[in-house]
Amino acid sequence: MRxxxxxxxxxxxxxxxxxxxxxxxxxxxxxxxxxxxxxxxVTRGAVYWHFDNKAExxxxxxxxxxxxxxxxxxxxxxxxxxxxILQLRDLxxxxxxxxxxxxxxxxxMRLFLNCDYSGVLAPFKARHKASKEESxxxxxxxxxxxxxxxxxxxxxxPEILTLTFHCFLKGLLIEYxxxxxxxxxxxxxxxxNQLFEGLKxxxxxx
Amino acid sequence: MRxxxxxxxxxxxxxxxxxxxxxxxxxxxxxxxxxxxxxxxVTRGAVYWHFDNKAExxxxxxxxxxxxxxxxxxxxxxxxxxxxILQLRDLxxxxxxxxxxxxxxxxxMRLFLNCDYSGVLAPFKARHKASKEESxxxxxxxxxxxxxxxxxxxxxxPEILTLTFHCFLKGLLIEYxxxxxxxxxxxxxxxxNQLFEGLKxxxxxx
DNA sequence: GACAACATACATTCATGAATGTATAATGCG
DNA sequence: CGCATTATACATTCATGAATGTATGTTGTC
Numbered sequence: 001m002r003x004x005x006x007x008x009x010x011x012x013x014x015x016x017x018x019x020x021x022x023x024x025x026x027x028x029x030x031x032x033x034x035x036x037x038x039x040x041x042v043t044r045g046a047v048y049w050h051f052d053n054k055a056e057x058x059x060x061x062x063x064x065x066x067x068x069x070x071x072x073x074x075x076x077x078x079x080x081x082x083x084x085i086l087q088l089r090d091l092x093x094x095x096x097x098x099x100x101x102x103x104x105x106x107x108x109m110r111l112f113l114n115c116d117y118s119g120v121l122a123p124f125k126a127r128h129k130a131s132k133e134e135s136x137x138x139x140x141x142x143x144x145x146x147x148x149x150x151x152x153x154x155x156x157x158p159e160i161l162t163l164t165f166h167c168f169l170k171g172l173l174i175e176y177x178x179x180x181x182x183x184x185x186x187x188x189x190x191x192x193n194q195l196f197e198g199l200k201x202x203x204x205x206x
Numbered sequence: 207m208r209x210x211x212x213x214x215x216x217x218x219x220x221x222x223x224x225x226x227x228x229x230x231x232x233x234x235x236x237x238x239x240x241x242x243x244x245x246x247x248v249t250r251g252a253v254y255w256h257f258d259n260k261a262e263x264x265x266x267x268x269x270x271x272x273x274x275x276x277x278x279x280x281x282x283x284x285x286x287x288x289x290x291i292l293q294l295r296d297l298x299x300x301x302x303x304x305x306x307x308x309x310x311x312x313x314x315m316r317l318f319l320n321c322d323y324s325g326v327l328a329p330f331k332a333r334h335k336a337s338k339e340e341s342x343x344x345x346x347x348x349x350x351x352x353x354x355x356x357x358x359x360x361x362x363x364p365e366i367l368t369l370t371f372h373c374f375l376k377g378l379l380i381e382y383x384x385x386x387x388x389x390x391x392x393x394x395x396x397x398x399n400q401l402f403e404g405l406k407x408x409x410x411x412x
Numbered sequence: 413g414a415c416a417a418c419a420t421a422c423a424t425t426c427a428t429g430a431a432t433g434t435a436t437a438a439t440g441c442g
Numbered sequence: 443c444g445c446a447t448t449a450t451a452c453a454t455t456c457a458t459g460a461a462t463g464t465a466t467g468t469t470g471t472c
Binding site: 085 | 231232233235236289290291292320322324325335339342352356357358359362363366367369370371372373374375376377378380381384385387388393396397400401402403404405406407408
Binding site for chain 2: 416417418419
């Protein structure tokens, strides 16, 4: 029965992968540990060996899959560009197109965009929220730097810019992972462009 | 035990109200029929008398509370305005401020923005989706009319405009009902304005 | 007194978590 | 280096509780 260390880690990864698939397809609370075990090709015994309970699997997924993904996006924001706004635009287009071609990332996104931190997930709400606010702070600093470099209108409020951007992206991603309303390959660029252009009227004076 | 007809309807409303509160606070799947019954001050017997199961309560909430709310918003869009884009702007600000002052509406929003149509809710996905697409079609027609009246740049794509608007609003509402990131009374107008203005750079030529 | 509007009681299902069993890898010791 | 020991990585079994749905009891109203 006893496996080698590599085998053990493979089992753990299988369980995590099975968990994402199930959570993403049926939701966290509609997925039993038996579902996960069966998908992973093990029994609940194996699951309980690697994780304390279902909530811990959720947390492990956040640490192992979601956070690295966010970190990767934010790392790109650290690279200095002569045209930050254009950079941001390209980064988002690239991000969305990458997402369109990576089913696992779609599943991770679906899981963490939809999850409501209630019930057994409540304990993780604060921590996951903190890491999100950290990301938003970096975005705000990014806009601020863009203003300092005179690449962004200085009368815009970085906080409002950040929130606007964040809300739009969140809504877009949620729609994408939950419905077939959005075809990223066709809509990603026009949507991002529209956001940057604004919903301007021709004559907006009374 | 037998009540008058008004009493009966009052019981039904109590159950629905109790359901929104519980669903909104703990999520659909973390709420038991016992929770709802207790909140409503009845037993599960009463709940099962009025509804077949928990999913039917969810559906009743959609029909009784969510749909009328959407209808009300859309009805305002039907009124002809000389400045459609300004009208839309004002409408949204008004909508958001109304939401900020109506806890019940917040609960309904929280429920239907967060719910993932999996498990026992799957049967309602198609219908609720259809009513949503109907709304989006009206929005698209609205933008088209604005273009016809020369109040909106004619080279903008009404579909993209609609999607952009919808994604932003959805993300905004979801953030509002789930976190304390957004203070509608302070942020509603600036955010809406920022959306209409766009995230413009000063120099966006290379 | 018949039936509507519930309350109560019960059967069934199902997920959890813990306890236990077990075969094998890793490790220490002579 | 061979072997006994021990820890590991699970599988299996079992006890518990919670939620559901149903069946039946009760009471008031028309």
